[in-house]
Amino acid sequence: MAVKKLSIALDESVAENAASAAAASGLSLSAWLNDAAERAIRIEEGLAAVREWELEHGELTAEELAWADEVLASVTRPDES
Incomplete structure (x- = not known):
């Protein structure tokens, strides 16, 4: 995979927290930032896909959004069993 070297500037606290998170994940800072x-x-x-869909079909209802929140919560939270 081709990579492009960049020089970036981060707020000091962001840089420190990102470096800590990378280390905790066993990744280099570059790999962590890439992820x-x-x-x-x-x-x-x-x-953007949701905005495009809504332009064609209308805004999602509160019930549809609540259902989506439940689905996302069930797949993103750790297994509680």
């Missing part, structure tokens, strides 16, 4: 950026991109793409 975080990939997650943020997927979220933005998903939100």
Whole structure:
């Protein structure tokens, strides 16, 4: 995989917390930041898809949003059994 080297600036506390999170995950800071950026991109793409769907079909109802929240919570929280 090709990589592009960048020079970035982060708030000091963000840099420290990111470095700690990377170490706790057993990743380099670069790999951790790459993973975080990939997650943020997927979220933005998903939100754009929802906006596009709503333009064609109308806004999601409160009930539909509540259902989606329940589904997401069930797949993202640790197994409580």
